[in-house]
Amino acid sequence: MLKKIWAVYIRDLKVNTREFITLYLLLIPIIFAFVINALAPSINDTTVKLAMIEGDNPEQVEYLENFAKVSLYKDIEKVTERVERRDNYVGILPEGDGYYIITQGNEPAGVVDFTKALQALYVLDAKVEDSTAEIISFGMDIPPLKKMLVNISILFTSVLGGMLIAINIVEEKGDNTISAVNVTPISRMGFILGKSMTGLILPIYGSISIILITGFSHVNLLQMMLIVLSASLLSLLIGFVEGLANDDMMTAAGSFKMIFLPVAGAVAVAEAVSDKWQWTVWWIPYYWTYKGNDAVLSESATWPQILLYTGIILALSGAVFLLLVPKVKRGLESH
Amino acid sequence: MITVKNLHHSYSRDEKYAVKDVSFEIEKGEIFGFLGPSGAGKSTTQGVLSGLLQLQKGEVTVAGYNVKHIKNKMFNEIGMSFEISNVYNKMTAKENLNFYRKLFDVETREPEDLLEMVGLGDKGNIKAGDFSKGMKHRLTFARSMINNPSIWFLDEPTTGLDPAIAATIKDIIWKEKKKEVTTFLTTHNMHIADELCDRVGFIVDGELILIDSPKNLKLQYGEKFVDIEFVKDGEPIKESLSTIDDKDKARIKNIIDNYEIQTMHTKEATLEEIFIKVTGRGLV
């Protein structure tokens, strides 16, 4: 049985390397990874962002700007507002003789520690020239923008498999070959599994290529695979539905823009909207994929957290599955 | 090898049957010809027998398997050549066969040998999408033999092929028969049906009208036809008429009495003429 499932997968793969559009889809993860690397120098620089009060202590600002991105605001209220936005701004505010640090609470521990250390170094009047140690690195050398791009690329990769499945099913329908396969000993389930392989193997190969090329190879691969594969199951299901519903390769692939909308929405909300609005995208499975991968890429993910996200993704996908089953059944009967 | 009892099939799952109460048996090693006009229900019958269509009503066994509850391994015994060729256009002829053979559990034939047999020996590395209609049809036919089937369904295997290639296909079917392959053959080609089939069934409007061997049919109807060529209003006309059918006899008399006869001879009835005689319908 495995041999036959594999044969179905290899056939799809072979055909997919022959057409420009499908070959392009296969190579997208690698292309994305190299594009991120090409952009990386400009997005690598500053990793910690500080919000401070304008004119309070220009000397301090000048010092800290050597190590972090500093933004200045009129008063405490404005700084607090900035910190409370979704991203990882940390505020440094004056109090009496000293300073205190305000955070929103969801910043990676490294960012906060780094900020504390910077502030301490400033108070101690440590100069870069004086120091023999590398001050900059506290394990906080993951640039957030790069991480975000890598995360989006991985998310995209998990959708690509579904697109290819849709295209491959359109091919079978156009050539009328499903009836020929139906009079061989491969079971219908075996055929479906063979067709599904692309939707699992492409995300695995794609996400691994991306993290290897962009230098995230030290992350917990097992955690990442769990997140990626659970999201891929959903993409794969949508691939079958769109493949059965469309008779033309381009419209089948194009129908995936329906997915990119919630994907983009999930990313945008996760990155830029304040905590109290996050619930608005909880229903999008890809939101949890993005969050899960973000934790994995930051190396702050815990197993309970990953298992929880995986569980949520699978549960939401299960709901989509139940919604789509009648459609799939009808589709399979008429071919 | 094949038994069919009271087979009914309705695409709309109601009383509008495309195949109605069809029963027959096919012996091991026999070639059974299924003849009938377009839309008679030939492909539908073949679809149910080969497991492509769900058996709705009646009993069908194929190679000892009950078709009501199909087991996947039954397909190791079956070969199916489709009426409308269905091969992967983006793959070469050889790749098509190489992929297909991997889906079977039994020993399979070499793609090169099969392509050679159907006259595509030098076309193995060409994409099926670049094939002509006839070439695709031959590839579909070749594919049906890849698992050495003991039961072979052939739906119009020679349609659209030139006479020389049709003769090659006929020879292949003949050779397979020598290996005791049981063949269910649907065709419009009466010469092939006549030469190959041990028995033929006539099907019209979903109903099986008659089953007999071509030999018996000819004994019954043979030498009882006359071809008459005569001139009517300056136009030459040719008719084939039975010498035992009352209506035809009257027609012969009428022609002799009223027109100038040019030629007239008795001959053996062709299967096609017999079909028309028996069913009152043409074959197209």
Ligand SMILES: Nc1ncnc2c1ncn2[C@@H]1O[C@H](COP(=O)(O)OP(=O)(O)OP(=O)(O)O)[C@@H](O)[C@H]1O
């Ligand atoms: N998929 C289908 N859905 C609905 N009706 C169908 C379908 N296939 C065939 N039919 C109908 O069933 C009847 C029998 O068709 P079938 O294809 O079995 O005829 P056939 O004898 O093979 O004809 P031909 O010589 O043209 O191939 C026809 O009336 C046809 O319109």
Ligand SMILES: [Mg+2]
């Ligand atoms: Mg037919």
